[in-house]
Each structure stands twice: as C-alpha cells, then as structure tokens.
Amino acid sequence: MSYATVLRCRKCGQEYPIQPRRICDFCLSPLEVCYDYKALKAVVDRSSISAGPTSMWRYLQLLPVEPGNEVDIGTGFTPLLHAERLGRELGLDQLYLKNDCVNPTWSFKDRAVAVAVSKAREFGFNTLGCASTGNLAASVAAHAARAGMEAYVFVPAGVESGKLVGIAIYSPHLVTVDGSYDDVNRLCGQIAMEYNWGFININLRPYYAEGSKTLGYEVAEQLGWRAPDCVVAPAASGLLFTRIWKGLQELAMLELIGPVNTHMFVAQASGSAPIVHAYNAGSLHIHPVTPNTVVTSIAIGNPADGYHALMTARQSGGGAVSASDEEAMAGVRLLARTEGIFAEAAGGVVIASLKKLAASGAVQRDQVVVAFLTGAGPRTQEIVANVVQPTRTPASIEAFRKVVEPTAGELRQPQAAGKRGD
Amino acid sequence: MAKKQVLFTFPRELIREPVIHNLSHTFKVITNIRRADVAEDRGWVMLELEGDMREIEAAMAWAKARGVRVDSVGGDLVEG
DSSP states (O other): OOOEEEEEETTTOOEEOSSSOOBOTTTOOBEEEEEOHHHHHHHOOHHHHHTSOSSGGGGGGGSSSOTTOOOOSSOOOOOEEEOHHHHHHHTOTEEEEEEGGGSTTSBTHHHHHHHHHHHHHHHTOOEEEEEBSSHHHHHHHHHHHHHTOEEEEEEETTSOHHHHHHHHTTOOEEEEEOSOHHHHHHHHHHHHHHSOOEETTTTTHHHHHHHTHHHHHHHHHHTTSOOOSEEEEEOSSSHHHHHHHHHHHHHHHTTSSOOOOOEEEEEEEGGGOHHHHHHHHTOSSOOOOOOOOSOGGGOOSSOTTHHHHHHHHHHTTOEEEEEOHHHHHHHHHHHHHHHOOOBOHHHHHHHHHHHHHHHHTSSOTTSEEEEEEOBBSGGGGGGGGGGOOOOOOOSSHHHHHHHHHHHHGGGSOGGGTTOOOO | OEEEEEEEEEOGGGTTSOHHHHHHHHSSEEEEEEEEEEOSSOEEEEEEEEEOHHHHHHHHHHHHHHTOEEEETTOOOOBO
16 A cells, blocks of 8 residues: 555645645645655565665655556666766765666656656546656656556657657657747646646646655665765756655655765756755745756756755755856766766766865765766767767778877787787 | 636836736736735745636736746746
C-alpha cells in the first residue's frame, strides 16, 4: 500500500485528498504530497531499501504510488562518482558528481515523470500531456510508450529538429505550437482545463515533484547513509532543488540518516535567474523574468517552486549563484575534460557555479560536496560545437610525425619506429 | 464562466494607477485579489479573473499593453 495521505499546501497548510490537482484553492500556492511517516518508520529500514531493485523504485514505499502500478523504464540509482580530477582543479577533496545524465532518456526528468505517469494510470487517465522544449517531452513520450498510453507533447515551434527526433522516436502526438513561449503556456493551460488528460506539470504536478526526491535518497545511501555537507543543484522551476532537500529531510525523519546539516546552493543561468535575483536582493518574492540564455533546459522565467527553492537555500545556510552562458560552456568543457562526462549546459551552470563557490570559500576543501548533473549533453551538442578543432594530417606516417612531433613526440616509443601496425 | 489565476507585476510607473479597477470596468470580468504586496518601486498582485474566457484573455492582453507583466500563478508550463 502507498503511505501517501493527503496533498497539503506548502504555504497555508490547507489539505486536499490525493487527486489530480495543481494548486491550493485558497492561497494559490503549490501542493505537495504528505505521508504517514509514523507507519513508514515501522516498515522502512536501510536493509529493506538496499535489497530493492537497483533503480529509483527501491524507494517505492516513500513514493505516492501503489505497489504494482510502477511504470518502470529503468530509471535511477545512477552513479555517484568521486570526482578527484575536477576536485583538484577546484580545490575540493571530497567532490562527488551525481550523474543523472545516464537515465533512460538522458535526464533526471525520468524520475519525476515515472511517478507522474504511474499516478496518472492509477487515476484512470488514458492520455498524458506536457509542454516542453526537450527533456521532459522525451521522458513523457517514453513513459507513455511503456505504459501503453496516449501522449500529447507540446513543443514551441522554434525548437531544433535534433531535439524533436529524441521525442518523436517514441511515437507521441508531437504538436509544435506557433507563437512565443507565453503563447504555449496559455494554450496548454486552456487544454488542461478542457480535456480530461493527465497533464504532467499541471494536474499531476504534486506527484511529478515527488519523483525528484529519489535523488536525495540515492545520494545519502551512496554516501553510506549520510547527507552531504553541501549540495549544488540547478533550478528551473525549483522543483528538483526543493525535492532533493525534502528527500534528505525525510530520511532523517525516518532515522535512516542523522540530522541534516546540508548547505543547499542553487545554480541558475544568468539569463534566467529569478531565484538568484531574489536571494541577492533579500526578497521574499520571486519576480518573473523573460529568459535569455542558451541553457534552455533550465530557462524558466516564472518558477512555480521558486519561493520554496529560495527558502531552502536560505534556511539551509546555502546560497544562490548564477553563471553566464560563456561560463556554463566552459563548465561543460571542464567537466568533460576532467571526468569524462558530457553534460548538457545546465551541468555547465552547476560546475561554473561550484567553481565560484569553491573560490569564494562558501564550500570548503574538506566538505563532502555533491554536484548534480541533471541531463546529458548530446541532445544539445550544437552549443559546444566549437570544441571541434581537429588536427589535420596527410595519410602518411612521415607527415603525421611532423604534425604531432611538437606536442606528442615524447610519447613515441623509439623501438616502434619503422614498425608497421597489424 | 471560466476562471483564471494570474500574477500581475507592476513596474514603478504603474504603482499609483488603479489598473485592476480600470480592468474590471473595461471588461466583463470579476477580479478577486488573493494575495498582494505593493511597495513604492514595484508591486505584485495574485488575482483570480472570472468571466467568459475570451473576455479574460482580452483583459490580460489589455493589462500587458498597459505595461503590467502578466504571468500564470502556477508558474511556467513549458519546461526543459
């Protein structure tokens, strides 16, 4: 059985039954799923979790899905890597990378969508909907295929054709919408009111949010059942950032880890940084902005969970940092060069922000720091296309020697000179 | 009758104008303020608009044309 009890308003505390619903009727704030933690405490322990599947579903009891209803495409339990080479460059001895680039559709969205689609099926929806520029759309389309459900995926007309392939391959109803992002927002809001669909980031949003908690669970388990000292994670709507925190808090509440003293640092692209602006201004309100950045996967100007992300950063003793597009691209290259991971530009924002935090002393050399890489690079590889600067050589060993000798001559084995390869 | 929850953000130059009053007198839309915070340099109001959807859309377009930033209360729907 699921231990989810009610939906509760994050602002005013008003409660609602577990049902498709987006915001509080009273204060118009986001809702979140609450659980019977007392009952959970009696049934969940470290060994029962560790004996579960090597996927996000090892935490099924902590999610709002009835056992047996999981729509599972193999998401989660992604690697937590000790990043020694990157750590040396940044002056951090205990830097870890949570590599969510390796999920089935190459982003963390698979976690959130897995729970939302499972719940959509429980609610009896036959059709799913979402509005996205790439990662979310691909994940919804893939889960719909696995669940045997219809999916309508709305994409702004300007999205690159390369991204559309990664969505269309799963055979959803792919709808490109003429007009601005605002127009797409407006249209999807109207569709959600008119059609009886499970709209992932509208009426399924509270459940969609819960999937991201598993990132917090996994990191704690992979660190040997402890919370990190510092987290650096990207924010678009703020949902991921707040749910990593919620995941850590829940584990502490269930006494699976000790008290959480994690400093939560939120990272945004400078061209779409309403949460960072509010943090720096000491404001309690997130003023929406119009995004202007190439980091499209986190370009949300009006973040639904922005206030709560801001509060998480403040109350945890963390902070908020932004990185320009150039800094983000440099971050992508630095990560690839030092750790062999090709992340999307949001990962570059995280690495660039981490670099600033390490340089300022906000995160310190001996602290256990976890940086979250939430999507893989190939889907948007055109933004770092300038890395392709090959060495050109005629097809003869003499010519090749002349080309490489200035930089790689010492690598040649003397006894190999004159030998032919097999 | 449709309902739409929106966030109006007012720039400094509109702080002293009765924009919501004027909106409800220009369009057949009921305005219901749910939360707000207005300072001397900027202000925001979360409100519910109720009426025919075409009338609500027209009222929102009118507010935008006046210089009000209009956003959805639940945040942007288009995600990465």
